[in-house]
Amino acid sequence: MNPISYGHQLITDEDILAVVETLKSDYLTQGPRIPEFEQKFADYLGVKHACMVSNGTAALHLCAMALGIQPGDKVITTPITFVASANGFRYLGADIVFCDIDSKTFLMDLDKLEEILKASPKGTYKAVVPVDFAGYPIDEERLHQLALEYGFKTVIDACHAPGGSWTDSKGEKQMIGNCKYADLSVFSFHPVKHIAAGEGGAITTNNAELYRKVALYRTHGITKDPELLTQNDGGWYYEMQELGYNYRITEFQAALATSQLSRLDWSIKRRNEIAKRYDDALRNLPILTPFRAEGITHAFHLYVIEVHPIRRKALYDYLHENNIFSQVLYIPAHTMPYYKSLGHKEGECPVAEDYYKRCLALPMYPSLTDEDLQYIIDTIWEFYAEVGKNGK
Numbered sequence: 001m002n003p004i005s006y007g008h009q010l011i012t013d014e015d016i017l018a019v020v021e022t023l024k025s026d027y028l029t030q031g032p033r034i035p036e037f038e039q040k041f042a043d044y045l046g047v048k049h050a051c052m053v054s055n056g057t058a059a060l061h062l063c064a065m066a067l068g069i070q071p072g073d074k075v076i077t078t079p080i081t082f083v084a085s086a087n088g089f090r091y092l093g094a095d096i097v098f099c100d101i102d103s104k105t106f107l108m109d110l111d112k113l114e115e116i117l118k119a120s121p122k123g124t125y126k127a128v129v130p131v132d133f134a135g136y137p138i139d140e141e142r143l144h145q146l147a148l149e150y151g152f153k154t155v156i157d158a159c160h161a162p163g164g165s166w167t168d169s170k171g172e173k174q175m176i177g178n179c180k181y182a183d184l185s186v187f188s189f190h191p192v193k194h195i196a197a198g199e200g201g202a203i204t205t206n207n208a209e210l211y212r213k214v215a216l217y218r219t220h221g222i223t224k225d226p227e228l229l230t231q232n233d234g235g236w237y238y239e240m241q242e243l244g245y246n247y248r249i250t251e252f253q254a255a256l257a258t259s260q261l262s263r264l265d266w267s268i269k270r271r272n273e274i275a276k277r278y279d280d281a282l283r284n285l286p287i288l289t290p291f292r293a294e295g296i297t298h299a300f301h302l303y304v305i306e307v308h309p310i311r312r313k314a315l316y317d318y319l320h321e322n323n324i325f326s327q328v329l330y331i332p333a334h335t336m337p338y339y340k341s342l343g344h345k346e347g348e349c350p351v352a353e354d355y356y357k358r359c360l361a362l363p364m365y366p367s368l369t370d371e372d373l374q375y376i377i378d379t380i381w382e383f384y385a386e387v388g389k390n391g392k
């Protein structure tokens with residue numbers, strides 16, 4: 001039997017055709033496919049601007065640049081995330097503050113966030129970067145209220161959550177990434193994420209000035225836009241107006257992303273079916289299955305269960321021996337040697353540290369077959385039957 005990983009991309013014949021057509025076209029980069037994806041993605045989410053970049057980490061870095069983050073500026077994020085959420089701001093010398101997580105959703109705990117904000121004068125924190133961990137939406141409306149009160153900018157790390165949604169207090173459905181209550185949102189198109197482009201990322205915003213900045217910094221800070229030039233020597237003329245990067249993506253990656261985007265709704269639906277199946281099958285085991293509140297659509301990038309800390313490693317190993325590659329996500333960012341070298345330490349975020357001892361992400365991807373799913377479930381039951389026999 002083939003190994004079953006915790007996530008896997010699905011590449012169809014249509015995807016391949018879209019890439020091949022692009023390879024045969026005039027543009028391999030800086031052509032029409034990138035704006036085509038940006039338009040479709042923006043329309044899908046219901047946001048004004050989308051800027052496609054080389055990867056999700058670059059997207060976070062560009063957000064930090066657009067917000068004018070300076071060395072020593074305080075930025076709050078969650079420890080239960082891929083380290084890039086913090087690193088994107090570290091690149092500019094930000095001082096990262098880790099806010100502990102909610103024990104039910106595993107997302108940044110907004111009560112704790114409020115405590116942190118309250119303890120310092122308004123304006124102390126420049127940005128807050130929550131993560132829609134596993135595909136679960138953060139309460140952007142409450143975050144927005146806090147942003148207004150305490151004067152910070154909001155960047156939603158939505159790398160796990162394209163296609164997810166939540167309901168605001170007026171009863172209106174809000175797509176994750178529509179930036180109705182946030183300044184910026186960020187996505188990744190790494191193969192393990194919903195839209196697989198090999199590498200890739202995007203920034204969304206309704207703010208024209210932030211959009212102009214991220215688009216400029218994506219390509220060296222260079223513009224040819226006649227409206228923006230300070231002078232114009234002729235058709236060849238361009239200006240480098242600020243120090244930017246080469247964070248561009250290729251045309252064939254954009255074509256692949258567009259083809260994948262057309263299946264996103266199906267993917268979310270299938271992921272939720274798989275989640276339901278796990279929920280039902282694992283209910284009678286000593287396992288906690290993922291929480292969902294009313295009114296949300298979980299994007300289920302990950303299906304994370306919690307087990308007793310004394311069994312987690314044994315379960316991981318048992319699944320591994322049976323060709324099932326579950327994953328532990330994430331090791332709290334503040335316990336990484338790099339962040340420790342900056343003064344962070346164990347004990348800083350106790351809920352996240354406890355979560356780390358219990359969590360296990362089971363295989364979750366839309367092309368997971370019903371047979372594989374049943375095999376995973378049977379193997380987990382087998383593990384607990386063994387545990388019972390051994391009286392442990």
Ligand SMILES: *Cc1c(COP(=O)(O)O)cnc(C)c1O
Nearest residue numbers: 055056057082084085159188190
């Ligand atoms: C994947 C991911 C990123 C980084 O995206 P890349 O495209 O791999 O650079 C950032 N934040 C989170 C939460 C992610 O899962």
